[in-house]
Amino acid sequence: METRSFWEATTPQRPVYPTLEGDLQVDVAIIGGGITGITAAHQLARAGKSVAVLEARRVGGGTTGWSTGNLYVPVGPYLHHIAKTRSQEVASTVAQARFTALNFIEQHAQQYSIDCHFARRPWYFFTQEEDMASTIEKEAETLQQAGMAAELVTQVPGLSFDSVKRAVRMNGQARFHPLRYVLGLAKATTQMGGQIYEHTTVLDLKEEDDHCLLTTTQGTVTCNQLIIATHIPIGIHTVQTVAAPYRSYVVAMRLKSGTYPDAYYWHNDKTHHAITTHSTNSMELDMLMIAGNHHKTGQASHQEYQHYFNELEAYARQHFDVASVEFRWSAQHYRSGDGVPYIGLTHKGAKRTYIATGFYADGLTYGTVAGIQLAEMIAGEKSPWLGAFDATRGTNLATAGQFIKENANVAAQYLKDIPAGQASHFSDIEPGEGKTIEVDSEKLAVYRDEHSQLHICSAVCTHMKCIVNWNNAEKTWDCPCHGSRFMIDGSVIEGPAILNLERKAIDPRTGHLVDSGGKTSGEREINNPIT
Amino acid sequence: MNLIYTSIGFFALAALLGMYLLTFVLRGKETPKAIVFSHGPMAVVGLVLLIIYIAKGGPNPWESLVLFVLAALGGLYMVSRDLTGRPIPKVLAVGHGLLAVGGFVLLLVFAFGN
Numbered sequence A: 001m002e003t004r005s006f007w008e009a010t011t012p013q014r015p016v017y018p019t020l021e022g023d024l025q026v027d028v029a030i031i032g033g034g035i036t037g038i039t040a041a042h043q044l045a046r047a048g049k050s051v052a053v054l055e056a057r058r059v060g061g062g063t064t065g066w067s068t069g070n071l072y073v074p075v076g077p078y079l080h081h082i083a084k085t086r087s088q089e090v091a092s093t094v095a096q097a098r099f100t101a102l103n104f105i106e107q108h109a110q111q112y113s114i115d116c117h118f119a120r121r122p123w124y125f126f127t128q129e130e131d132m133a134s135t136i137e138k139e140a141e142t143l144q145q146a147g148m149a150a151e152l153v154t155q156v157p158g159l160s161f162d163s164v165k166r167a168v169r170m171n172g173q174a175r176f177h178p179l180r181y182v183l184g185l186a187k188a189t190t191q192m193g194g195q196i197y198e199h200t201t202v203l204d205l206k207e208e209d210d211h212c213l214l215t216t217t218q219g220t221v222t223c224n225q226l227i228i229a230t231h232i233p234i235g236i237h238t239v240q241t242v243a244a245p246y247r248s249y250v251v252a253m254r255l256k257s258g259t260y261p262d263a264y265y266w267h268n269d270k271t272h273h274a275i276t277t278h279s280t281n282s283m284e285l286d287m288l289m290i291a292g293n294h295h296k297t298g299q300a301s302h303q304e305y306q307h308y309f310n311e312l313e314a315y316a317r318q319h320f321d322v323a324s325v326e327f328r329w330s331a332q333h334y335r336s337g338d339g340v341p342y343i344g345l346t347h348k349g350a351k352r353t354y355i356a357t358g359f360y361a362d363g364l365t366y367g368t369v370a371g372i373q374l375a376e377m378i379a380g381e382k383s384p385w386l387g388a389f390d391a392t393r394g395t396n397l398a399t400a401g402q403f404i405k406e407n408a409n410v411a412a413q414y415l416k417d418i419p420a421g422q423a424s425h426f427s428d429i430e431p432g433e434g435k436t437i438e439v440d441s442e443k444l445a446v447y448r449d450e451h452s453q454l455h456i457c458s459a460v461c462t463h464m465k466c467i468v469n470w471n472n473a474e475k476t477w478d479c480p481c482h483g484s485r486f487m488i489d490g491s492v493i494e495g496p497a498i499l500n501l502e503r504k505a506i507d508p509r510t511g512h513l514v515d516s517g518g519k520t521s522g523e524r525e526i527n528n529p530i531t
Numbered sequence B: 001m002n003l004i005y006t007s008i009g010f011f012a013l014a015a016l017l018g019m020y021l022l023t024f025v026l027r028g029k030e031t032p033k034a035i036v037f038s039h040g041p042m043a044v045v046g047l048v049l050l051i052i053y054i055a056k057g058g059p060n061p062w063e064s065l066v067l068f069v070l071a072a073l074g075g076l077y078m079v080s081r082d083l084t085g086r087p088i089p090k091v092l093a094v095g096h097g098l099l100a101v102g103g104f105v106l107l108l109v110f111a112f113g114n
Ligand SMILES: Cc1cc2nc3c(=O)[nH]c(=O)nc-3n(C[C@H](O)[C@H](O)[C@H](O)COP(=O)(O)OP(=O)(O)OC[C@H]3O[C@@H](n4cnc5c(N)ncnc54)[C@H](O)[C@@H]3O)c2cc1C
Pocket: A031, A032, A033, A034, A035, A036, A037, A054, A055, A056, A057, A058, A059, A060, A061, A062, A063, A064, A065, A066, A067, A068, A069, A070, A071, A072, A200, A201, A202, A203, A229, A230, A231, A234, A247, A248, A249, A250, A291, A330, A331, A332, A333, A359, A360, A361, A362, A363, A364, A365, A366, A367, A494, A498
């Protein structure tokens, strides 16, 4: 079964925004049209700034349109962990910022009549294992200290799990259709004068003393302030030494009973499963989603990636009356050293360039937090959240371990790039399979399609030159170092890489590489099924 | 003197890997990063041993140290260019190698000369 996002499939009319043509001058340029970029653009346009969003593909077509549509105050790395690595004050600020963001989404969905199925409902976090009980208790306590109405409960309504050892509930959380919401907010932004450009890839960015300059595939953009809202900053950035990329998986199913629980659940035992429900076209719930099974991008422990989907499906069948599997997809999240995202000026010396990253899989709310905070900072207002999210905070003692672990992992990936000689050949590659092989001392990423046609690119990631690995569930090349991902034709899907993998050709008579001139571009559209 | 011999051992291994890397740079090919990240640390260990030896006082191969330090700076610069996608100037790669060979020869002369 092909991977396809439920949100993409259930968005009826998708407005088309123009491609940038020629040069442009604005107060604020925003790279990336996900929930972060569009929220920031909305806030800035409302504050009277001239603002332009530059999106490499389609608005909402990044992680935002491949998420699971849940809005909640708690966070994946746990607030009590943040209270430990940073402080209770930071944990409370994080909770309050997320609470505000959730209200923001509700208010704007109503104000602009965005048909995004926004509905309030409870969040439950439960375990069937005694070992996990204290984690749940600590999380409930930290939420309460942050002023949130979390309470320990003995029942988890809507599910039929035996022997729940501990559970916490927080009412007033929500679900929505993230793609429809972002498209609705984008429309409102353009109505206030904001400009949005699609199919416009930013290839280079520079902060000068009195302006920032962006080079795109079509023209240049000059601006006073710049927001890099690309989920992880593009190009080379120090935050990539801690913001490790992880992929996780989602399976969406219909149930025989037609009865769907109306809540969002975290089931954490030795493994973590998120259980949620959504609606296709009305407010009526008709889809169950199970998400989980994360692993570092490009470093799957199961070479057969389908395993990750199969395991989620098996979990669902064990606990629900599954009628059919409708959608399967996966997406990426980025972590942070201390569990708190990085939102603010990009580094200590920067005056005009802002980033927002390290959201874990909690970034629909965090992206909204970031949009609000960055717009406040650019408007010269003092953001009450900056102390918690400051992107220049660096590594402290509590997070040094994480820093060392991530960078040792990246170093280990580089050490796998050994000259292999002619270990395998094109003929070893079956139809539908991808492999990295070495020809004329060059590592190649080779995919053989169902018609036996070879698609050949350099296997050297254009970000910082790790060797990409084959992902056989999504038929993509995934870089194990910082999470850049590429289509079989080499075009960038996501991650920090800006340029596509260099396309290569082989002389069929000699089997040697044909000199392709070493050129590569940033154009994203080529055969790219991801909008 | 044991420190010097061990240092020579590490430099010799680093030199072998370095020559291999040079064949990639001169052909305009991507360098295999496992070799890059083995070559550098080996040379660094050799250099640290040499510095410890010199710090102990007495007659020492300081000219060799100077050449190795210059070679190391060139090496760091090349790695930073390589990882950030900028081509490695061939003349720089050759110069780095010549500096290191010079340092190595002086070290051999010091260790085994008399
Ligand atoms: C499986 C999964 C489920 C999730 N579910 C939830 C959930 O239920 N609730 C929740 O809160 N969070 C969830 N998240 C996290 C959330 O989806 C993300 O954190 C959030 O969508 C990030 O939004 P963003 O706008 O920062 O990035 P994105 O939505 O990824 O947008 C970045 C945009 O930048 C563009 N771009 C990149 N490079 C360039 C360039 N060079 N030039 C121009 N444009 C460029 C991309 O095309 C993309 O559209 C989930 C994550 C995963 C992985």
